[in-house]
Amino acid sequence: MGRVIDLHTHILPRLDDGARTLEESVAMARSAVADGVRVMAATPHVREDYPTRAIEMEQGLAQVREALALEGVALEVLPGGEIALDRLAVLEADELARFGLAGNPQYLLLEFPYFGWPLDLETRVFELRRNGFAIVLAHPERNSEVQAAPERLRRLAEHGTIVQLTSASVDGRLGRNCKQSAFRLLQLGIAHLIASDAHAPDVRAVGMSRAADAVGDVALARWLTEEMPAAIMAGEVTPARPPTRRPGFSRALRKQR
Numbered sequence: 001m002g003r004v005i006d007l008h009t010h011i012l013p014r015l016d017d018g019a020r021t022l023e024e025s026v027a028m029a030r031s032a033v034a035d036g037v038r039v040m041a042a043t044p045h046v047r048e049d050y051p052t053r054a055i056e057m058e059q060g061l062a063q064v065r066e067a068l069a070l071e072g073v074a075l076e077v078l079p080g081g082e083i084a085l086d087r088l089a090v091l092e093a094d095e096l097a098r099f100g101l102a103g104n105p106q107y108l109l110l111e112f113p114y115f116g117w118p119l120d121l122e123t124r125v126f127e128l129r130r131n132g133f134a135i136v137l138a139h140p141e142r143n144s145e146v147q148a149a150p151e152r153l154r155r156l157a158e159h160g161t162i163v164q165l166t167s168a169s170v171d172g173r174l175g176r177n178c179k180q181s182a183f184r185l186l187q188l189g190i191a192h193l194i195a196s197d198a199h200a201p202d203v204r205a206v207g208m209s210r211a212a213d214a215v216g217d218v219a220l221a222r223w224l225t226e227e228m229p230a231a232i233m234a235g236e237v238t239p240a241r242p243p244t245r246r247p248g249f250s251r252a253l254r255k256q257r
């Protein structure tokens with residue numbers, strides 16, 4: 001089995017709309033391990049309604065790690081945060097870096113809003129890049145503007161922004177529109193990562209492995225769930241995407257139309 005790395009989860013207890021108790025955090029970790037995940041980034045919301053501070057994320061992480069060690073759950077949990085665009089102006093650069101994805105202070109996971117096209121998105125992303133941050137955009141395929149015109153993300157991707165798809169979009173659990181836009185982005189080469197965005201143990205039950213199967217191309221699925229997240233975690237140059245003219249991928253594309 002490979003080494004699946006899930007870079008977007010709400011596993012820390014009581015910080016947002018994810019795990020409600022430490023027991024739920026442990027249950028989420030168990031489901032993830034059963035699903036083949038070996039490493040996970042804890043990415044609580046950092047947003048107006050859940051204004052998580054770095055210290056709270058760090059304390060929650062320590063608590064979860066201790067519980068997993070006690071329970072003998074073999075899951076490595078790393079720091080992170082899912083930062084809303086409107087919080088960027090509030091947080092200082094050093095606190096932003098503490099939310100660095102998978103403990104890499106150079107990477108930030110930015111929440112892509114569900115509705116509307118964020119007019120200041122490109123400005124914000126390019127400003128962050130000037131300040132030395134690389135950006136991962138969380139689940140843009142769930143946004144109706146992106147669903148209508150996925151190529152709007154091309155410019156950001158060409159400048160190095162990494163696009164994360166949610167596993168439940170890829171395998172169809174979030175419905176036809178999300179699945180179609182996820183595959184359209186994959187087809188256009190504007191998607192680089194699959195993560196669960198898990199909020200609870202039950203949602204997580206069939207997550208990363210099912211999405212990897214749905215991709216329909218073993219090498220591409222491995223790139224999306226193992227190789228890309230590993231490079232982000234290690235701060236290494238991201239690996240080139242494998243060629244995808246395999247029959248499996250084409251079949252998966254046809255199926256979702």
Ligand SMILES: [Fe+2]
Nearest residue numbers: 008010082197
């Ligand atoms: Fe999330």
